[in-house]
Amino acid sequence: MEITTSRFGVLAVQPSDILTFDQGLIGLRACRRWVVLADGHNSALGWLQSIDEPESALGVVSPRRFVSDYQLRVARQDLAPLQLVHATDAQVVVIVSRHPEGLALNLRAPLVINVDGRKGRQVIAKDPLPVRLILPTDGEMRLTA
Template identity: 50%
Template sequence: MQINTTRFGSVSIQPSDVLEFPHGLIGLEPWVRWVVLADRENPGLGWLQSVDRADLALAVVSPRRFVPGYKVRVSARDVEPLGLPEGVNPQVVAPVSSHGGALSINLKAPILIGLETGRGRQVIAKDDHPVQHWLSGPATMRRSA
């Protein structure tokens, strides 16, 4: 199966690679079919690419890569639509945002992916995590004495 993207050009994927987000993503509810693509230049970065909209791709990372010990508490009701087998936990990724040269990840609204079922869901964590956990920022200018 071929999908067209504005960021990666034409990409060949398997139908089994398509993830269904029945409720969409927050703010992107109309688009429910996505695929995770690797970033060629940065192995720690992935792209959640819409299958149905070429210009829609979200950068995602494993939050544990930047916040050791990161855990997310969600209700069973939030995880149930993933249809995961008993005892299987979803893969957790966090959206990355760019703000004038600074990068942040959203730890408050992670994306849960059931790799076994091909379903995903963005949730609001019960934990007191920030919406913007800063990974980088512009260099601070210091005045020399």
């Protein structure tokens, strides 16, 4: 399948590459099908590109790359729809957004992905983690697209 995106142009997407977020994401409930793209300039950064709304793409990173002791505690029922066999089968990423002081990581509402099952879900952490952890753009992180 091909999609025309506002950020990356025309992309060929294999059905096996599509992640399904049955409940969408906060603020993007209608966007249920996504694909993860590598950033050509920054190996720490990935892009979650919507299949349903090709103008929607979100920068994502592993939270542990910037917060080494990051731990996610969520209610068991929040992970049940992902059909994970083991918690270690999950990949956790957080959304990166622009902020006047740099870039911000949303540690409170990460995305949990069952890579093998191609399912994802945005969850709310039980712990009071920051919604905006500011990273300076003169370091490792820069949004390039």
